[in-house]
Structures are given as C-alpha cells and as structure tokens.
Amino acid sequence: MMRYALAAAATLVSAASGAQSFEASCDALAPAADIQVSYAPAAAQLDESRGARDITPDPKRDDSFRHLGVTHATLLRDVDVRLAGFSDERTGRACAWPKVTLQLTVRPLLVELARELGANECMRNHVFQHEMQHVAIYNAAVARSAAKLQQEMRAYFNERQLFGDEGRLMRDVRTQINERWLARLDALIVESEPEHEALDAAEEGQAYVVCGGALSQLVKAME
Numbered sequence: 001m002m003r004y005a006l007a008a009a010a011t012l013v014s015a016a017s018g019a020q021s022f023e024a025s026c027d028a029l030a031p032a033a034d035i036q037v038s039y040a041p042a043a044a045q046l047d048e049s050r051g052a053r054d055i056t057p058d059p060k061r062d063d064s065f066r067h068l069g070v071t072h073a074t075l076l077r078d079v080d081v082r083l084a085g086f087s088d089e090r091t092g093r094a095c096a097w098p099k100v101t102l103q104l105t106v107r108p109l110l111v112e113l114a115r116e117l118g119a120n121e122c123m124r125n126h127v128f129q130h131e132m133q134h135v136a137i138y139n140a141a142v143a144r145s146a147a148k149l150q151q152e153m154r155a156y157f158n159e160r161q162l163f164g165d166e167g168r169l170m171r172d173v174r175t176q177i178n179e180r181w182l183a184r185l186d187a188l189i190v191e192s193e194p195e196h197e198a199l200d201a202a203e204e205g206q207a208y209v210v211c212g213g214a215l216s217q218l219v220k221a222m223e
C-alpha cells in the first residue's frame, strides 16, 4: 500500500506500507475534499486610441452610445488538481479525495473610450464613469460566482470519495472540472447580465441630457 499525492504530472510518492487493509485505509482517510475557488479582481486599463467607428461594441448591449465606450473582460481560469489517498499496489485500485484549486483572474480588463470623447471633458467623464460601473458589476459578479461555485463544488465532491483505477481518477476529475464546473461558472456569471442591462437602460435617458446635449450631438454626427 502506498500513500500518494498526485499532482497533474501524477507523481507517486511512496511511503512505508501500512498494516491496514486497503479498505480500512480508505475508510480512515480524512473525509473531505479540499476545494478552493478564488477571484483576484483587477483594476481596469484604459485605451483611448481608437475612433468610435473602429470600436467593436459588445453585441449583448444595444444602445446608441455603445460605440463610444466598451469594456472588454477576459476571464482566465487556472486549475490545479491533486489527489490525496491510497493506492493498492496489487490491484491498481485507488481511493482518494480531490484537492482542487481554481484561481480566476481577469486579463485584460480593458475599458475603451472613443478618441472623439477627448474633445469634451464632460462627455469623456460621463462615458468613463458609465464603463467603470460595468467594471464594478463585472468584478462583483465574478467574486460572487466564485464563492457560489466553491460552495457547490464542495457539496458535490464531499459526498463522493474517489474510488477506482488510479490512472483514471485524475483524468476524471480534470474532465469533470472542464466540462461541468467551468460551464457552471459561466452560467453563474451570466446571471449578472440584467444588472448590465439595467445600467444601459438608465444610460439611454441620461445620455441625451448630460453635458448640455454634447454627447447626443456627437452620436447624431456619427449616424
């Protein structure tokens, strides 16, 4: 019997054989998976180099001011899976609990403001503040989703001690994370979409009156 800690490279760490049976050793394992999901929110970078006509708006948003400012967010997911448990040298069977670390970072988190806004500080500030609200909604949504995902993954994995062919356990956990849990993360983040929509709906009304109508004139001039 070997106690092992499997990293992604599936390194076997041997230890002295115990006197216990495989089954007894499995039963004696600390009864819990170790699941950590974290999100490191980022400060937005600013790009004011492109003209309104060259800015690609977010297709999900539908307002006439969308070419003047847009926020791009790409979420990176760094997954580390290890297993802690026992393998039976005789049969190749293993029992283990997964240790999963999922680190989320956003890179880049980029706010683009149309170059034309530089002509009027009031317009630029207005659109900048609007995009920063999208950034705040995004960061809060991912942080909330990460906490929820961690809770759901713990509930799921804590009910299932991994048991089976040693080589397959690691692959199965990784496949499950890629196919099931990262998809669940995307679904949780999408739940914040109504907040973005509400922000844009409010903006539709404001944009015509702020800055003495300058923003409204700029949009008209572009049509």
Ligand SMILES: [Zn+2]
Pocket (backbone or CB within 6 Å): 061, 130, 134, 199, 200, 203
């Ligand atoms: Zn918007």
